[in-house]
Amino acid sequence: MTIAHMGGTHDLKKIKINLASLLDSLDWEDICRVHNVVLNFSVNGLYDFYLKETNSSVNEVSKDIQLPKSVWSNGRTLKTVLHHNGKVTAHLKCSKCPVEVSIEGLVSLASFLGGIRRQLIDSHILSDLQFEENKIPRVEDWLVVQWHYGRDGRYEFSGPTLNVTFKIWCANLARIYLKNIDNRLRGRLEIVENPKKTLPELFEERVNPKFVLHPVKPKKST
Numbered sequence: 001m002t003i004a005h006m007g008g009t010h011d012l013k014k015i016k017i018n019l020a021s022l023l024d025s026l027d028w029e030d031i032c033r034v035h036n037v038v039l040n041f042s043v044n045g046l047y048d049f050y051l052k053e054t055n056s057s058v059n060e061v062s063k064d065i066q067l068p069k070s071v072w073s074n075g076r077t078l079k080t081v082l083h084h085n086g087k088v089t090a091h092l093k094c095s096k097c098p099v100e101v102s103i104e105g106l107v108s109l110a111s112f113l114g115g116i117r118r119q120l121i122d123s124h125i126l127s128d129l130q131f132e133e134n135k136i137p138r139v140e141d142w143l144v145v146q147w148h149y150g151r152d153g154r155y156e157f158s159g160p161t162l163n164v165t166f167k168i169w170c171a172n173l174a175r176i177y178l179k180n181i182d183n184r185l186r187g188r189l190e191i192v193e194n195p196k197k198t199l200p201e202l203f204e205e206r207v208n209p210k211f212v213l214h215p216v217k218p219k220k221s222t
Contacts, residue, residue, distance in 0.1 A: 029152050032206060033098030033105075038146040039090045039113075039199075041137045047082045049124055070119075072112050073097075080116065090116065090142070095179070101149070106203040113139045140200050149206070150190025152179070 047065065050056045056065045065082040072078065076094035083089065090113070092099075099105045117136055124131045173192045178185045195202055 032101040032149060032151050034101060034147045034149050035092075035094045035098040036146070036148045037092040037094075037099070037144060039092070039142040040145050041088050041142045042086050043088055043120075043136050044086055046088065046120065046124065046136070047084055047086060050082055054123075070116055078112075078116060080120075095148075098152075101203060101206045103203070103207065106199060110139050110199065113142070140198055142198065144195050144197060144199060144202055146192065146194050148190045149193050150175075150188060152186050152188050 050065050050067075051058065056067065058065055063084045067080040067082070070078045070080070072092075072094070074094075074097035076092065076097055076099075079091040079093070081089045081091070092109075099109050117139055120136055121131075121133050172194075174190065175192070176187065176189050179188045197205075
């Protein structure tokens with residue numbers, strides 16, 4: 001891989017990078033994590049309810065209604081957007097504290113999202129006693145339409161930052177970069193995926209040890 005770097009007005013320098021060697025040198029953690037998770041589901045009548053019964057502001061261009069952000073743990077936040085066609089989009093931002101792709105990570109995430117679903121139900125019931133809870137899909141039925149899936153490096157780095165974006169064989173975008181977390185730089189390898197599957201389906205696939213983003217080298221015996 002060759003990266004072009006502008007050193008001055010007319011100074012174009014090319015830096016060659018051996019991608020395989022770079023991946024090996026960063027020494028990745030065993031566990032994979034996800035962040036920037038985007039989920040979709042549909043609820044008939046929910047948009048009209050918020051439009052008529054609440055003081056929610058409407059985007060003049062998209063006509064979307066954005067609900068107040070919800071805060072999870074360790075700085076994670078969720079933005080919920082209601083679209084006029086009945087779809088609901090939930091954006092989970094957690095780049096500095098990604099969610100582990102493990103059974104524990106799924107349970108924790110599902111519990112938080114379940115609280116968001118409960119808020120939507122309760123807000124509706126306040127003015128519509130006939131509202132049925134099953135109109136809002138269960139969290140396990142929400143579709144993940146995008147997430148950033150990857151590994152963090154084990155060790156800290158110093159010096160200039162790194163950010164390389166490229167396409168892998170399945171046409172998904174992949175990135176290698178250094179992430180500043182609590183004033184510490186750590187390597188991160190991630191793939192931007194558009195899986196269009198439910199959380200249980202995805203976690204079942206990825207917790208399976210046969211699915212590997214990047215092989216973990218066996219530890220040397222002492």
